[in-house]
Amino acid sequence: MGNTTRSPTEQTSAGSYVYFNVVVAGVLVMSDEKPLGSEALQQRQMALSRWENEGGSGPPEKTTSAGKLVFNASILTPNAGRRGPVTERDALRAACGSSAAAAGAGSQFPPEARVTTGVTARLKTDPACLRKDTPLYPLRFEPIYQYRLWGGRRLKDLLSAPLPGRGPVGEAWLLSDRDDHPSLVADGPFKGQTIARVLERSPEQLLGQLHGRLSRFPLLLKFLDVRKSLSVQVHPSDAYEDLIPPGNSGKSEAWVVLEAGPEARIYAGLKPGTTAEALRQAIMNGTVDRQLASFAPQPGDSVLVRAGIVHSLRDVVVFEVQQNSDVTFRLYDWGNIDPETGQVRSLQVDKAMECIDWGQAAINPVAPLVQETRPVLRESLVQCEHFDMTRISGQLPFVVGASGMPSVLVCLAGEGHVQYAGTRYTFDKGDVLLLPAVVGPRSCEPRGVVSLLELSLPHA
């Protein structure tokens, strides 16, 4: 009751802080005999809304089998050139606001919560706990949820981390090496580190033959829950340097449909003969869908949407892999009003027109290419210059990973594990495991029938 445990603060005598990673975590014991008091619920709500408002990363809370509710607010605070130790007050200020910090740690949490406040200062120099030669291992990351006006609540069936708040969640970023929303390693010696830090520390272990060529992990992986229509949009290819801000690239993407609702539709590609003039006219008239090729998707369909292809989605849950880029030009938004702002969202019609591939045909689901049927069914879904995607289905052990190259596993159904250096790395539905190049080919052992996607990077 009312225990406050403090994890040790990491400090350095010489290094300057890059940013604070502040984790305020609490365990609220939920039981029938002793329901949470209103104060506890309020504290929990506060931690969750801070988490939502300030771009917290990782799942905000998780219910364990023991009936405990674990919440976790993790906030990255840029350091304004400050030197010196990070205190618990800094942690509270970042996690709970300045008034809470002024009141002190003891008053922050109700007596029925056992609270751990951990403060970690990340340093430019390596923290002592991670030696230069700390070996990499199969990495799991905390999902990062994103509010989107077109989103829904269906990702809760896919990921074990509970969805935040009550609003529409459109995206769960599964693996992201982007500064605005960096993925954090979920367990092991690198727990809490961003993928960028892992790459900076151990480029050769992570990327193998590709090290030295890539300064960031080149793929962005997401689950999307598109309940309403996604805006009609296009992404530029790498060739349109003038349209791509620094730190971004062109963007080709591919989807695997996981769920299709009654209104499900995928729009990809223009109808033959569509001209820029006709498309502009259709945007003004609100008849853009008549210019787009479309089909009713089924679960299991995969679609490759190269840069320059006009596209939109409706009433589907998909897995998405894309080049690590955030450049989107909206052509049309179906008249949607963003309830958060009460405004329509901005369009970038001129830029979109510039990078549309006018020779595009109607895009249909890919025909999977069967590579083997034993011991498991292995189908190549997508091969393009930015990524390869294979689907593996079955229940006998099979090989994942490649020597000298990283790969990423995404579990769509079932469960299993990958064995590496004497440790089992388990996964189940919705989990993502990044196999660093140093891990090499491994046996993957399903428990029952699994369906996995394996993503790899082209050599050249």
Ligand SMILES: [Zn+2]
């Ligand atoms: Zn897109």
